[in-house]
Amino acid sequence: MKFLPAFNDMFDDLFQDPFNYSSVDSMRTDIVEKDGNYLLNMELPGYKKEDIQMELKDGYLIINATKNVNNEEKDEEGHVIRRERYSGSCSRNFYVGDAIKHEDIKASFDNGELKITIPKDVTPQVEEKKFIPID
Numbered sequence: 001m002k003f004l005p006a007f008n009d010m011f012d013d014l015f016q017d018p019f020n021y022s023s024v025d026s027m028r029t030d031i032v033e034k035d036g037n038y039l040l041n042m043e044l045p046g047y048k049k050e051d052i053q054m055e056l057k058d059g060y061l062i063i064n065a066t067k068n069v070n071n072e073e074k075d076e077e078g079h080v081i082r083r084e085r086y087s088g089s090c091s092r093n094f095y096v097g098d099a100i101k102h103e104d105i106k107a108s109f110d111n112g113e114l115k116i117t118i119p120k121d122v123t124p125q126v127e128e129k130k131f132i133p134i135d
Contacts, residue, residue, distance in 0.1 A: 026090045027065065033120060040094070040116040049109045054116075056105065059098040061118070064091045097122065 029042045044052065047065050055062045066089040073082045096105075099122040106117040 027063070027092045029092065036120050038096075038118045038120055040114075040118070042092070042114040042116070043112065044109075044114055045112040047112065052109060052114060054105075054107060056096070056100065056102050059095055059100070061094045061096045061100075061105065061116070062091065063093075063114070065089065 027042055027044060029040055032039045032041075042063070044065055047067060051065055051067055053064045053066075055064075067086070069084070069086040071082070071084045072080060075081050096118055100118065101122075104119050104122060108115050
């Protein structure tokens, strides 16, 4: 009976989907606080700048990456030797607060790494009291 758990583990590994990656695995992110800002370094290997979209909505920074690849190899006579297709997307959300505006967030993308800078302390701008004159 002591071999039973190892035997079951072997079968569990056989039925794992090798292409089932969560967006957390494909968008690994390091968050560092530096000089009054939060710096997010996100790994997006294989993606291009055009594949990435960022949106600020209801206090959440939403990052989406979508990729469509269609590879086809033909021989000298034009016969298809290999055809591969891949389509996938991943997304991450970060709560940054309601006081953050689009203009406050800076982002750059280079060599598969998305770098985002978000100010740490942004106080909501309170309108000054304006009195209405009475005529």
